[in-house]
Amino acid sequence: MAxxxxxxxxxxxxxxxxxxxxxGPTIREGYEEDIRKGNCGxxxxxxxxxxxxxxxxxxxxxxxxxxxxxxxxxxxxxYKTIFPVPLAESCSWDLAAMENTAAIAAKEAAxxxxxxxxxxxxxxxxxxxxxxxxxxxxxxxYLGSLIAEARVKGFQGANFDHADRVMACIKHFAGYGAPxxxxxxxxxxxxxxxxxxxxLPTYIAGVKAGAMTIMTSFNELDGVPSSGxxxxxxxxxxxxxxxxxxxxxxxxxxxxxxxxxxSKDDAQAxxxxxxxxxxxxxxxxxxxxxxxxxxxxxxxxxxxxxDAVRRILTAKFELGLFxxxxxxxxxQREKETVFSAAHQQAAKDMAHKSIVLLKNENNLxxxxxxxxxxxxxxxxxxxxxxxxxxxxAGEGDKCVSMLTAFQERAKKGxxxxxxxxxxxxxxxxxKGFGEALEKAKQSDVIIAVVGESKEMSGEAAARADLGLPGxxxxxxxxxxxxxxxxxxxxxxGRPLVIPWIAEHAxxxxxxxxxxxxxxxxxxxxxxxxxxxxxxxxxxxxxxMGQIPIFYNQKNTGRPYDPNSKWNTRYLDxxxxxxxPFGYGLSYTTFAYDSLVITIQQxxxxxxxxxxxxxxxxxxxxxxxxxxxxxxxxxxxxxxIVQLYVRDLVGSVTRPVKExxxxxxxxxxxxxxxxxxxxxxxxxxxxxxxxxxxxxxxxDFWIMVGPDSERLQKKQIRLVE
Ligand code: NOJ
Numbered sequence: 153m154a155x156x157x158x159x160x161x162x163x164x165x166x167x168x169x170x171x172x173x174x175x176g177p178t179i180r181e182g183y184e185e186d187i188r189k190g191n192c193g194x195x196x197x198x199x200x201x202x203x204x205x206x207x208x209x210x211x212x213x214x215x216x217x218x219x220x221x222x223x224x225x226x227x228x229x230x231y232k233t234i235f236p237v238p239l240a241e242s243c244s245w246d247l248a249a250m251e252n253t254a255a256i257a258a259k260e261a262a263x264x265x266x267x268x269x270x271x272x273x274x275x276x277x278x279x280x281x282x283x284x285x286x287x288x289x290x291x292x293x294y295l296g297s298l299i300a301e302a303r304v305k306g307f308q309g310a311n312f313d314h315a316d317r318v319m320a321c322i323k324h325f326a327g328y329g330a331p332x333x334x335x336x337x338x339x340x341x342x343x344x345x346x347x348x349x350x351x352l353p354t355y356i357a358g359v360k361a362g363a364m365t366i367m368t369s370f371n372e373l374d375g376v377p378s379s380g381x382x383x384x385x386x387x388x389x390x391x392x393x394x395x396x397x398x399x400x401x402x403x404x405x406x407x408x409x410x411x412x413x414x415s416k417d418d419a420q421a422x423x424x425x426x427x428x429x430x431x432x433x434x435x436x437x438x439x440x441x442x443x444x445x446x447x448x449x450x451x452x453x454x455x456x457x458x459d460a461v462r463r464i465l466t467a468k469f470e471l472g473l474f475x476x477x478x479x480x481x482x483x484q485r486e487k488e489t490v491f492s493a494a495h496q497q498a499a500k501d502m503a504h505k506s507i508v509l510l511k512n513e514n515n516l517x518x519x520x521x522x523x524x525x526x527x528x529x530x531x532x533x534x535x536x537x538x539x540x541x542x543x544x545a546g547e548g549d550k551c552v553s554m555l556t557a558f559q560e561r562a563k564k565g566x567x568x569x570x571x572x573x574x575x576x577x578x579x580x581x582x583k584g585f586g587e588a589l590e591k592a593k594q595s596d597v598i599i600a601v602v603g604e605s606k607e608m609s610g611e612a613a614a615r616a617d618l619g620l621p622g623x624x625x626x627x628x629x630x631x632x633x634x635x636x637x638x639x640x641x642x643x644x645g646r647p648l649v650i651p652w653i654a655e656h657a658x659x660x661x662x663x664x665x666x667x668x669x670x671x672x673x674x675x676x677x678x679x680x681x682x683x684x685x686x687x688x689x690x691x692x693x694x695x696m697g698q699i700p701i702f703y704n705q706k707n708t709g710r711p712y713d714p715n716s717k718w719n720t721r722y723l724d725x726x727x728x729x730x731x732p733f734g735y736g737l738s739y740t741t742f743a744y745d746s747l748v749i750t751i752q753q754x755x756x757x758x759x760x761x762x763x764x765x766x767x768x769x770x771x772x773x774x775x776x777x778x779x780x781x782x783x784x785x786x787x788x789x790x791x792i793v794q795l796y797v798r799d800l801v802g803s804v805t806r807p808v809k810e811x812x813x814x815x816x817x818x819x820x821x822x823x824x825x826x827x828x829x830x831x832x833x834x835x836x837x838x839x840x841x842x843x844x845x846x847x848x849x850x851d852f853w854i855m856v857g858p859d860s861e862r863l864q865k866k867q868i869r870l871v872e
């Protein structure tokens with residue numbers, strides 16, 4: 153650093169994108185010059201060994217100090233092998249599996265010359281209108297925090313010794329998942345208590361798991377845009393939570409502080425960002441254009457610049473780039489690793505775990521003894537949709553569609569397959585209905601594959617109506633009217649509002665976007681080669697007017713009573729969701745015995761309390777909540793057993809339930825297992841009236857069940 157000029161330091165704080173879109177690996181001429189002059193220390197949207205090596209050579213051979221570049225990319229749910237979208241993966245509640253897919257994504261990305269992924273997105277969201285919920289882990293803070301940790305570990309691994317991992321980037325800090333009215337980029341406004349209890353913990357879980365970088369969000373929080381928010385970045389993130397890595401902005405979010413009305417011009421925005429602790433400017437070129445002047449005029453202390461550069465160079469050292477700037481550039485490895493057969497298998501495994509069975513009237517599924525199957529709908533044949541949004545270098549035409557998977561099975565002669573699109577995803581043309589109905593009538597079962605196009609979710613993809621787009625519902629209605637059994641297979645990136653389908657379809661399978669191996673994985677579920685076990689991590693509303701709807705709401709002074717006018721309710725809709733958080737079916741059934749609570753006193757307690765105190769426990773005790781689960785069906789299956797807690801009286805009001813634990817167990821038919829949850833006072837902490845984070849003595853409900861609604865409860869008391 154002692155050798156660096158101020159311009160070169162600011163260069164390290166500057167991140168630019170290449171122009172690699174549909175046109176292949178290209179970069180603006182000016183940017184190559186920036187690399188040569190040391191005015192740009194990192195690039196994104198630059199991948200493949202050939203391209204990154206070319207760019208790295210410019211930095212290493214032609215810049216004065218030969219400092220290597222970092223290459224970043226949005227490797228969100230896979231690089232070339234595409235896994236289910238993160239919201240889908242979260243429904244597996246399988247942390248090891250999510251860590252594994254992140255590790256594979258990292259392995260492919262690193263083999264393609266990348267050092268850094270802009271993932272995981274850990275924004276908690278209760279807003280299905282917001283298109284980016286597909287990128288996150290759902291609505292719950294506890295589960296979301298564990299997922300954040302798993303994904304960071306998966307991407308980063310223990311170290312970069314083998315150059316087969318990439319730096320993680322926790323995003324979008326902070327509160328980006330709570331835009332007013334669900335519109336992307338919109339204002340976020342919440343109390344500090346809600347922020348700390350619900351929204352902050354997932355980011356911090358990622359930080360504690362060792363994430364080397366974090367990205368500021370586009371939104372404002374309490375009137376201050378994140379990229380200029382000193383309280384958020386320095387006090388909360390660095391001082392309170394010990395984050396040592398570097399902070400990058402989101403795309404031009406420093407510049408956008410002018411539109412927010414927080415900065416009078418780009419120059420001032422740059423000063424506010426640097427003084428707030430932003431280390432790297434993504435694409436805005438604000439630091440590049442103005443920061444030198446601001447430092448020389450004394451408006452940004454040199455110390456801020458040095459701190460930022462030290463953090464960024466430290467990351468480059470940790471990646472091993474100063475030892476060998478080309479260590480991620482091995483053509484042979486790239487060929488062997490990217491889209492390998494083993495990774496296809498992993499993609500299929502994860503897809504199996506992510507698919508949620510929402511309805512299965514009269515055990516219509518799995519499909520057995522069906523002689524003729526009609527596969528209908530705009531998403532059956534179009535495999536390119538399966539990769540979903542934010543699919544890195546994924547190629548739609550490499551996905552295996554449902555139609556292809558069904559054709560493979562039909563070849564074995566077990567059934568005759570009929571297929572028709574019926575309509576397209578969002579158009580109004582019903583011309584194809586005739587053919588679709590014709591085929592439907594000849595079949596023994598109709599599979600209707602409907603949902604969103606991948607462009608309808610992701611960034612800048614908020615929707616005000618979450619029904620099926622176009623005339624897809626009309627198509628399903630006509631299919632149902634044939635009187636044949638109808639299985640609706642949904643492909644989408646968010647909870648949809650589908651009350652008619654929920655009532656009239658005989659079976660419903662939520663597949664989200666299942667990735668490269670989506671078609672075969674969905675077919676495995678439908679034909680019963682895999683028994684579904686996933687459970688929803690976001691609530692499905694009955695109607696748009698219920699949004700935001702989430703399981704961990706407050707009780708209010710007039711709790712819901714459908715029969716009383718003067719309680720919190722709608723006149724025209726129940727308060728209850730279509731499908732609650734934690735819900736999902738299996739092809740087998742599970743019986744839950746009675747919940748048993750026991751208290752284990754701390755062994756070293758000087759005066760052990762007599763057992764007669766039964767359900768009272770102290771801060772040093774552990775409460776065991778145990779429950780015996782039996783597989784009462786005819787096939788092996790997995791069950792996600794969930795633990796919720798309610799703090800009945802607090803110095804501030806508490807939610808009616810909060811997820812505090814879960815276990816995924818596998819049981820053979822007839823087999824039983826006792827699941828035990830350990831609960832300590834630490835898990836009952838929250839931001840109390842004086843904003844201290846603590847558990848308050850008093851009564852709690854311990855609730856266990858298969859989802860957030862069907863719960864058994866027992867009351868216990870925390871004593872001083
Ligand atoms: C904007 C998105 O909000 C962010 O998530 C992404 O990482 C960057 N663009 C870079 O592509």
